[in-house]
Amino acid sequence: MKTSYLFPYRFKLISGVLFAVSLALFVTYYCADKYLDFEYKTQVFAIVGDTGLLGDSDWFGWVENSIVDEILFTIVIASGLIFAFSKEKTEDEMVASIRLNSLVKATIANYVILLFLYLTVYGFSFLTVLNGAMFSQLLIFIVLFRINMYRFNKFASHEE
Amino acid sequence: MHHMKNNIKVQRAILNLTQQDLAERIGVSRQTINAMEAAKYVPSTVLALKLSKLFGKPVNDIFDLEEGD
Numbered sequence: 001m002k003t004s005y006l007f008p009y010r011f012k013l014i015s016g017v018l019f020a021v022s023l024a025l026f027v028t029y030y031c032a033d034k035y036l037d038f039e040y041k042t043q044v045f046a047i048v049g050d051t052g053l054l055g056d057s058d059w060f061g062w063v064e065n066s067i068v069d070e071i072l073f074t075i076v077i078a079s080g081l082i083f084a085f086s087k088e089k090t091e092d093e094m095v096a097s098i099r100l101n102s103l104v105k106a107t108i109a110n111y112v113i114l115l116f117l118y119l120t121v122y123g124f125s126f127l128t129v130l131n132g133a134m135f136s137q138l139l140i141f142i143v144l145f146r147i148n149m150y151r152f153n154k155f156a157s158h159e160e
Numbered sequence: 161m162h163h164m165k166n167n168i169k170v171q172r173a174i175l176n177l178t179q180q181d182l183a184e185r186i187g188v189s190r191q192t193i194n195a196m197e198a199a200k201y202v203p204s205t206v207l208a209l210k211l212s213k214l215f216g217k218p219v220n221d222i223f224d225l226e227e228g229d
Binding site: 090092093095097153155 | 187188189194200201203
């Protein structure tokens with residue numbers, strides 16, 4: 001069966017490394033935001049951009065913004081999607097079945113966690129939850145799929 | 161969850177093929193052959209027909225529903 005919407009296997013290693021590194025940097029950037037002032041400000045086009053908490057909203061205009069997190073997040077999402085949805089070394093229908101199974105479990109797990117956090121985290125701390133929610137499903141899927149593929153390969157590691 | 165019995169392992173032995181040989185002949189990984197022989201994976205119709213063609217036996221002679229299905 002053709003599953004042509006998957007990226008080629010040769011992208012797997014490079015996208016995996018990029019995803020791990022950029023995600024670590026992205027999380028570090030958010031956690032260390034208060035302590036280190038690492039930013040690169042420039043003019044960016046915004047569909048909507050707020051100036052401060054009580055500032056006015058600018059629609060369809062240019063606003064000044066530090067783009068370090070934008071660059072990191074672009075790499076996280078692009079490399080994460082490619083790593084998650086590139087072919088396995090030996091791609092067949094059982095791998096497709098394991099992928100689907102992992103995707104269903106990841107989606108359910110993600111929303112159970114998000115619902116729990118929605119009902120238990122309040123105030124500004126909820127922003128952290130929202131930040132995590134931007135990539136949590138992708139991350140959970142990648143982890144689940146890798147675990148399931150590892151078990152699949154290990155289960156059949158020796159011929160009977 | 162539906163289960164099926166199969167005799168892929170027997171058919172493979174008749175043709176004197178290893179799991180790897182069979183995997184290459186029908187275009188799947190060796191792990192998939194292993195999972196099918198252990199009845200942990202139910203193949204698609206396409207894959208079942210490929211096995212049928214290779215073994216020269218009808219699908220019904222290779223796969224069988226288990227009790228209760």
